[in-house]
Amino acid sequence: MNDHTTTTASVPGPRTPELPPPPERVRAVPADGDLGGQITQGYWETFEGEASRTGLVTIARRLPAIVVQVWGTAWRADARAAVLVAVLQLVSAAMVSAGLIASLGILQKVFAGGATGERIRAALPALAVVAVLLMLRGLVDAGISHWQARLGPRVRQQLEADFLALTSRIELAAVDDPTWADEVRRANDRGLYYAKESVNKTIELASAVLALLGAAGVLGVLHPVLLVLLLAAVVPKGAASVHSIRAGYLSAVRQSTLRRRMLQFSWVLFERDTAPELRASNAQQALLDEHRALSARITDEEVALGEHQSRAALLGRALGGLGMFATYAALAWMLGAGWMPLATGGAAYLAIQASQSALLRLVIAGHQVFEHALWVEDLKRFEESCRARLPRTGAPAPAAVKEIEVRDVHFTYPQGKQALRGVSLTLEAGRRYAFVGANGSGKSTLSRILAGLYEPTEGTVRWDGTDVRRFDAASLTGRVALVLQDPGHWPLSALANITIGSGNITTADPDRVMRAVRATGADRVIADLDHQWDTVLSPQFEGGAELSDGNWSKIACARALNDDDAPLLVMDEPTASMDPLAEDRLFRAVLDEYAGPDTITVLVSHRLAPAVACDQVLVFDQGRIVEAGSHRELIALGGTYAEMFETQAAAYRSNR
Structure with a gap:
């Protein structure tokens, strides 16, 4: 077709299949098969692969890498805050160990021989040390909270910037993929939130680990058997929590498409674009019924999930209670048999209490970090898939x-x-x-x-x-200067809606813009606006304006013609x-x-x-x-x- 007058004979295309009459029963959303499998199957049984095989040993092995990844993000967001939080956590943990050692000195003085007044006076220096340590630890914890509060928002800002930079540049064919629509929704709703929260939870995990090392070190010195029994008391609770977290994660992934469809029904019930037709057609009840049906399916799944998690928690607490009973029984037997002096037994009791508290914090924080890590890894996998689909360079x-x-x-x-x-x-x-x-x-x-x-x-x-x-x-x-069938309705000023076509919303070439708007008739559209060039083209903002489809087309054409060098x-x-x-x-x-x-x-x-x-x-x-x-x-x-x-x-x- 290089010449200017080429014509070609008509070429028949593929035959269009005949459309059968529609069924009497309207289906507003796809059947279960399009929603990821049968909803009646146990959600904790439907997934295979890494998430469904994860256990306590795997978690323990993966946690260090997860912590490094999370703190890598924190370092990029605010290196100074990240370093200070880490240093202050070490100081706080050292104070826990020093406090336990000082408490042992107090008990040894109190239970030593001699008059009561002399024993109390002998314990006063150790009491003063404990008091000072408690005061200093309070100040250190306040410092941790201060720098943690600075770190969280900056991590969120960094994560969102990275996420939007990827999703806004991915090739258009990927955006047309319904699988990508599910993945980006999940990454935006869950991945970004949990990625930010994972920094705080990692700080809590580090605090629990350091406190446990200090308390368990003291307890191990007093008698190693008590430390082993204490571990047996906490591990069942940890296993139950991991099982519950995994079930919740798999259930949420499984319901991703179903939830997206339900949210779409929510949006059309209150969005401005659908409001006029919604009221004109009296479609509210039909859409509410469909939303209710989708919501009921999600509710049934959540109820089943909650029941399953409560049973797992009950079993973990029962086994953990038996372990704790064995720990205190062993301590009582050691004291009764004379294996351990009374002062040492008192210190062991304090160490058990501190270790138990640290272990429980470790279990909770570890499980939360692991739960968040599942979503962070999901986010990272999504971002890697986006990088693979970025436009070529x-x-x-x-x-x-x-x-x-x-x-x-x-x-x-x-x-x-x-x-x-x-x-x-x-x-x-x-x-x-x-x-x-x-x-x-x-x-x-x-x-x-x-x-x-x-x-x-x-x-x-x-x-x-x-x-x-x-x-x-x-x-x-x-x-390329391009006008699409359905141009973007940018919630920006009228002028920015013209200049955005050249990738710019902050500066304009007045002569070029005027030529473009006059050629398309957009000049009269903008002249009629209350604030003309500065009017925001969205009725959802104060002082904003709503344009007709025809006027939006004029704006879009002016946007393309403003790039007259293309x-x-x-x-x-x-x-x-x-x-x-x-x-x-x-x-x-x-x-x-x-x-x-x-x-x-x-x-x-x-x-x-x-x-x-x-x-x-x-x-x-x-x-x-x-x-x-x-x-x-x-x-x-x-x-x-x-x-x-x-x-x-x-x-x-x-x-x-």
């Missing part, structure tokens, strides 16, 4: 292009729908092209491939002979919501003012009036180009285009 795309060659391009969406089947064409600078055809024929998909938003499944796109896959993807899209201008159904006069004015401005000798202009439209003024019209049907040529050539051909044009023209000539 390479050489900068050229600032000008004379010819774009599309050769045998196929494209299939993630859901499996094939949108393009062997499309080939050549676009030349200074020429204007119209893509026309029925809905779903592939013209919008090809326009997105030309704009660099999609990569072909098969085939190539070349700019002046160079495969675009050799160019940096961001550089390529930056060379060598490729693609306008995908830009006037579908405009009145005929606004549409005619826009296309005249585009074709007369912006479609210059150095610009390749592509117009995608159902309405064929703009096609008349284009140099070449390409007719799409079920993923193929079935006709190509000028308006006059295609009318003379008497094929699909001629039939479409005559149908639209007849509607205006009709006397009905």
